[in-house]
Amino acid sequence: MKQLLDFIPLIIFFAVYKLHDIYAATGALMATTLLQMIVLWFMYKKLERSQLITLALVLVFGAMTLFFHNENFIKWKVTVLYAAFGSALWVSQFLFQQPLLKKMLGKELVLPNTVWNRINFSWGLFFWILGALNVYIAFYLPTEIWVDFKVFGVLGLMLVSTVLTGVYIYRYLPSNNQQEQDKE
Numbered sequence: 001m002k003q004l005l006d007f008i009p010l011i012i013f014f015a016v017y018k019l020h021d022i023y024a025a026t027g028a029l030m031a032t033t034l035l036q037m038i039v040l041w042f043m044y045k046k047l048e049r050s051q052l053i054t055l056a057l058v059l060v061f062g063a064m065t066l067f068f069h070n071e072n073f074i075k076w077k078v079t080v081l082y083a084a085f086g087s088a089l090w091v092s093q094f095l096f097q098q099p100l101l102k103k104m105l106g107k108e109l110v111l112p113n114t115v116w117n118r119i120n121f122s123w124g125l126f127f128w129i130l131g132a133l134n135v136y137i138a139f140y141l142p143t144e145i146w147v148d149f150k151v152f153g154v155l156g157l158m159l160v161s162t163v164l165t166g167v168y169i170y171r172y173l174p175s176n177n178q179q180e181q182d183k184e
Contacts, residue, residue, distance in 0.1 A: 005040060009033045009058075014151045022071045022143055029074075030062040050085070057081050075138035078150060079131040086127030093120050115172050119165055126161050130154065 009032040017025035037055050041047055047055075061077035064070070092100035099120035106116075137153075138146045 005036055009036055010151055010155075014147065017147050022074065022147075023066060023069065025147075026062045026065045026071075026074045030058055033058045053084060054081060057084075071143060072139070075134070075143075075146060078134045078138070078154075082127040082131035082134065086124040086131065089120050089124035089127070093117060093124070109169070110174060111169060111172050115169060119169065122165070123161070126157075130157060 009029055012032045013025045013029040016028040033055055037047060037051060040051065057077050057080055061073045061080070064073040089100050092098055092103070099116045101120045101123060102111075102113075102116040111119075134146075134149070134154075137149045
C-alpha cells in the first residue's frame with residue numbers, strides 16, 4: 001500500500017502536465033505530495049526522513065516555480081533530491097563507516113560488510129548519475145521529454161538498478177540449509 005501511495009503524486013503530476021502545463025502540474029504535485037504525507041502520517045504515525053526531504057524539496061522548489069513562473073526550479077528539484085540521497089549514502093559509508101543501506105535493510109538481509117559497502121556505494125553513484133542525467137535532459141531537451149523521463153525514465157532506471165542489485169546480492173544470501181542450521 002505504501003509503495004502505491006508513493007506513485008500517486010507522480011501520476012497526477014504527469015496527467016495534469018499532459019492536460020494543462022508544467023505550472024498546473026507543479027501545483028498538483030505539491031498538493032498531492034502534501035496529502036500523501038498526511039495520509040502516511042495517519043496510517044503509520046511516522047514519516048521517514050527521505051519522505052520529509054522529498055516533501056520539503058517539492059514544496060520549496062514547487063513554490064519557487066510558481067512564484068517566479070519559471071519551470072527550471074521544479075526541474076532542479078529532481079537533481080537536488082538525488083544528489084542528497086547519493087550524498088547521504090556515501091557520507092554514511094565513508095564518514096561514519098556504517099552504510100545507510102545496511103542500517104535500513106540489515107534486519108531483513110544478512111550480507112557480508114563488503115557487499116553492503118558495494119551496494120551502498122553503487123546506489124550512491126546511481127543517484128548522482130541520475131541527478132546528472134536529469135540536468136542534461138531538463139536543460140538541453142524540451143520540457144515534454146523531461147516530464148516523460150521524470151515519470152517513466154527514472155522509474156525504469158530504478159527498476160533496472162533494483163533488479164541488478166538483487167541479482168548481485170542473491171549469491172550472498174544464506175541458503176535454506178544454512179538458515180536451518182543457524183536456528184538449531
